[in-house]
Every structure is written in structure tokens, then in C-alpha cells.
Amino acid sequence: MTSLRQFDPEETWLEKSVTLGGHRVQNRLYRAPLLECAGTNSETVETLIADLEPAAEAGAGMIQQGATIVREEGGCAAPGMTRVADPDFVETLGAVTDAVKQHGTSLAIQLEHGGLRSMEVWHDAYRRANPGLEQLAVSRPPWPLRMLDRLGILDVNPHVMSTAEVRELAADFGRAAARAVDAGYDMIHLSGANMGIIQQFLSPFYNRRDDEFGIDPTVGAGIRFPELVAEEIQNRAGDVPLLTKVPSEAAAPRILRPRLDDKTAVHTCQRLATAGYDAVVPVRCSVFWDMSIVRGEYPGRGWRDEAYRPGYVDAFGSRLRAAAVAAGNWVQSQQYDFEPGWNADLCRQVRQTVDIPVLIEGGIRERSQIDDLLGDAADMVGMARPFYAEPKLPARLLEADPDVAVVCNNCNNCAVPQAAGEAGVCRTPSVLERAGELRRQGAYDSES
Numbered sequence: 001m002t003s004l005r006q007f008d009p010e011e012t013w014l015e016k017s018v019t020l021g022g023h024r025v026q027n028r029l030y031r032a033p034l035l036e037c038a039g040t041n042s043e044t045v046e047t048l049i050a051d052l053e054p055a056a057e058a059g060a061g062m063i064q065q066g067a068t069i070v071r072e073e074g075g076c077a078a079p080g081m082t083r084v085a086d087p088d089f090v091e092t093l094g095a096v097t098d099a100v101k102q103h104g105t106s107l108a109i110q111l112e113h114g115g116l117r118s119m120e121v122w123h124d125a126y127r128r129a130n131p132g133l134e135q136l137a138v139s140r141p142p143w144p145l146r147m148l149d150r151l152g153i154l155d156v157n158p159h160v161m162s163t164a165e166v167r168e169l170a171a172d173f174g175r176a177a178a179r180a181v182d183a184g185y186d187m188i189h190l191s192g193a194n195m196g197i198i199q200q201f202l203s204p205f206y207n208r209r210d211d212e213f214g215i216d217p218t219v220g221a222g223i224r225f226p227e228l229v230a231e232e233i234q235n236r237a238g239d240v241p242l243l244t245k246v247p248s249e250a251a252a253p254r255i256l257r258p259r260l261d262d263k264t265a266v267h268t269c270q271r272l273a274t275a276g277y278d279a280v281v282p283v284r285c286s287v288f289w290d291m292s293i294v295r296g297e298y299p300g301r302g303w304r305d306e307a308y309r310p311g312y313v314d315a316f317g318s319r320l321r322a323a324a325v326a327a328g329n330w331v332q333s334q335q336y337d338f339e340p341g342w343n344a345d346l347c348r349q350v351r352q353t354v355d356i357p358v359l360i361e362g363g364i365r366e367r368s369q370i371d372d373l374l375g376d377a378a379d380m381v382g383m384a385r386p387f388y389a390e391p392k393l394p395a396r397l398l399e400a401d402p403d404v405a406v407v408c409n410n411c412n413n414c415a416v417p418q419a420a421g422e423a424g425v426c427r428t429p430s431v432l433e434r435a436g437e438l439r440r441q442g443a444y445d446s447e448s
């Protein structure tokens with residue numbers, strides 16, 4: 001891996017370049033990972049180019065492709081995820097890297113395995129089509145998952161990994177990274193804070209192992225797995241810049257313990273920097289796949305729309321169960337209210353203690369907010385949902401006055417239909433109308 005402090009923390013304007021692990025990124029604005037629902041098929045390349053190239057054309061510094069799965073079977077957290085296990089398939093993604101990189105934008109791919117978050121745990125039709133699937137587990141699942149399993153709300157079928165199996169999984173991250181680098185990706189990004197397997201290793205809520213992959217008492221997190229993943233990537237993919245999201249589970253309801261708090265998240269970032277990670281993205285989340293990472297409104301329109309109902313019934317088993325999930329979603333929306341830049345104080349704490357760039361995302365919506373965060377809480381600033389509403393958003397934010405704000409209103413209507421296998425796009429007419437007006441006014445017509 002590359003050495004520390006190769007970037008200048010004093011140079012913090014949005015338009016200035018930044019160096020991540022020896023790789024120069026043309027400016028400090030990035031598109032955070034968002035499910036592209038591109039699948040693993042003959043249309044994947046076309047879908048990914050359609051999703052990602054507009055942000056590059058509009059001048060984004062970096063694009064982080066949404067989570068892709070490192071194995072051929074199991075581990076998908078949602079419908080339509082792309083697998084990066086087949087070398088011939090990954091080679092075809094070279095067309096995606098070419099399309100993005102021709103505009104000067106750097107492209108990272110996010111690697112993931114769902115573990116206990118895998119789709120068959122919650123998706124009824126998928127489970128019936130793929131019977132007998134087991135989920136890779138770090139340890140015996142925590143009691144809330146076992147309880148939901150007994151109540152028939154989830155269907156958990158865990159396979160607790162042996163030490164050798166954990167090593168093999170880390171090697172699979174390395175192999176996937178090598179294939180991605182061969183296909184032209186500039187950086188590897190790990191899905192460390194989406195309640196997937198990396199978070200499950202880090203978190204004391206999931207990790208009760210007593211081998212080398214258990215909780216390291218000097219950190220308070222299961223740090224050895226991401227350390228080994230870094231080693232595997234270095235050995236198999238060479239000196240490619242490596243980024244990861246790092247979770248603080250501080251947002252989880254109090255009853256869910258033990259969990260990673262902010263202090264442990266800061267220590268984790270320090271250890272990962274020492275282990276050769278080139279940038280970290282500290283993220284406040286929960287221990288489950290809830291709305292803590294996508295704070296905003298209850299997506300009433302997304303749930304009510306008749307067009308998605310059959311998909312919800314497929315996913316949750318019946319109309320009644322879909323209604324129960326919607327009710328749970330409403331409760332979460334009260335708990336995880338939108339807060340501008342909700343990870344800022346966590347990122348600031350991390351930035352004061354590490355020598356690598358800190359990336360911030362989560363509720364960043366205005367140019368003035370970006371200018372305040374850069375050089376204080378973070379070295380790069382990212383957004384996710386606003387790119388669904390405005391695929392060419394960088395054209396409006398770069399070289400912009402402080403009053404410029406995104407059109408996305410955090411309604412989350414884009415997120416819920418994805419459970420029904422629908423594509424990742426903005427689904428709120430008033431917001432799309434506003435983006436259309438801006439397009440007609442030429443707001444997205446910048447040169448790349």
C-alpha cells in the first residue's frame with residue numbers, strides 16, 4: 001500500500017485536486033456509492049455507463065460505483081447487485097472504466113459481501129427461488145436476529161466461518177480487487193458500513209469470535225479481517241489506492257448492545273490507516289439495515305404506488321407483511337430524522353487523528369456547507385441520493401456560488417422500490433420537474 005500524508009491537508013477548496021494513495025483526483029467532489037441495479041448480465045455495462053458517465057461528464061472528481069459482490073454465489077444484499085467473481089464478466093467492465101475515465105474522473109469500485117445481511121434472509125421470492133442458502137456468519141447471530149427468525153419475520157440460516165474460511169473470504173476480496181484493477185478501476189472501496197460482512201467483523205454486536213478475527217481489545221473492533229483484506233488486495237492487485245467506509249453504530253437504539261461507538265470508530269480509522277488504507281469514510285449507522293444511513297422522510301409515495309405493490313409482495317411475502325415493513329419504515333423515519341451533514345462531527349474527530357484523507361457523506365446538500373466542511377471535517381465531500389435526481393450535479397456545484405443547493409428533498413421515494421427490484425432513479429415528480437427546468441436553463445451544460 002501507499003505511504004501516509006501524500007496529500008496536502010491545507011489545500012481544501014472543492015475545485016483543487018487531492019491525492020489518494022498516490023493517485024491524483026481532479027477535485028474533491030465525489031458521487032457516493034448508490035445501488036445501480038445493473039445486475040450481472042449482458043446489459044450491465046450499458047446500465048452502469050448510463051448511470052455513472054453523466055457525473056463524470058459533469059466534472060466529478062471521483063465516482064464510487066455501488067456495492068458489488070466478491071463471490072459467484074450468495075452475499076447479495078438487494079436485488080440487481082453486480083457480482084465481480086467471473087473474470088470474463090469483469091473484463092467487460094473495462095468499457096465502463098473507459099467511459100468514466102475519458103472525462104478525467106477517477107473511478108472506484110466498492111467490494112462487498114452481505115453475510116447475515118444477504119437477500120434470502122428478508123426477500124421471500126428470492127429465498128423460494130434459491131432454497132437452502134446459508135449465510136456466511138462471523139459468529140452465532142445476535143439475539144434480535146434469532147428472535148426475528150423465530151417469529152418468521154426473517155429467515156436466518158447461518159454458517160459460522162472457520163478461521164480458514166475467513167482467510168478464504170479475505171482472499172476473495174483480493175481476487176475481486178485484482179480483476180477490477182485489470183478492468184481499469186483506479187481505486188478499491190470497501191463496503192465497511194452497510195451492515196455487510198466487514199461491519200459484521202468490526203462490530204462487537206456480531207463478532208464474538210475467539211480466534212485472531214475476534215474483537216481486538218486494544219481497538220474495541222474486529223480489526224484483523226479488514227487488515228487481512230488490505231494485505232490480500234496488496235498481494236493480488238498491487239499498489240492500488242484502498243478506501244473503506246468505517247462504521248460508528250452510535251445511532252442504533254440503546255437496547256442493541258454491545259456496539260461500535262464513535263470512539264471505537266476513531267480508533268478503527270487509526271488502525272486502518274496504519275494497515276495501509278489510503279482514505280476512510282466514517283459513517284454513523286446502526287447495527288441493522290435501517291434508515292440510519294439514508295436519513296430523511298418516510299417514503300409514502302414509494303410505498304403507496306400500485307406499480308411496485310407486486311414487487312413488495314414478492315419481497316415480503318404478502319400484502320400484510322409489506323404493510324408491516326412499511327410501518328417499521330415509518331417508525332425509523334421518526335428516529336432517523338434528516339440532519340444536514342450528519343457525519344460531520346465524527347469525521348472531524350477522525351481527521352484530527354489520521355494522516356490520510358477523510359471523506360464525508362450523508363446529508364450534504366449545499367455548496368456553502370461543502371466549503372465549510374472541507375479542511376475542517378473532511379478532505380473530500382460526497383453525495384448519493386442527489387445524484388439520482390441530478391445525474392450531472394457536479395456541473396452545478398463546481399465553480400458555483402455559495403447559494404447553490406441540490407434539488408433532492410430526502411423523501412427516500414427512490415430507495416424503497418429497490419426492494420421490489422426497481423431501478424435506482426429519482427421517483428418524485430416535483431423534484432424531477434425542478435431538475436428538468438434547470439436542464440432547460442443549461443445548468444448542467446459544463447465542459448468536462
Ligand SMILES: Cc1cc2nc3c(=O)[nH]c(=O)nc-3n(C[C@H](O)[C@H](O)[C@H](O)COP(=O)(O)O)c2cc1C
Binds near residue numbers: 192294295363
Ligand atoms: C438507494 C441507495 C443505495 C445505496 N447503496 C450503497 C452502496 O451500494 N454502498 C454504500 O456504501 N452505500 C450505499 N448507500 C449509502 C450512500 O452511499 C450514502 O452514504 C447515503 O445515501 C447518505 O448520503 P446522501 O444523504 O447524500 O444520500 C446507498 C444509499 C441509497 C439511498
Ligand code: SF4
Binds near residue numbers: 388407415425427431
Ligand atoms: S426520490 Fe428523488 S428527491 Fe427523493 S430522495 Fe430520492 S433522489 Fe432525492
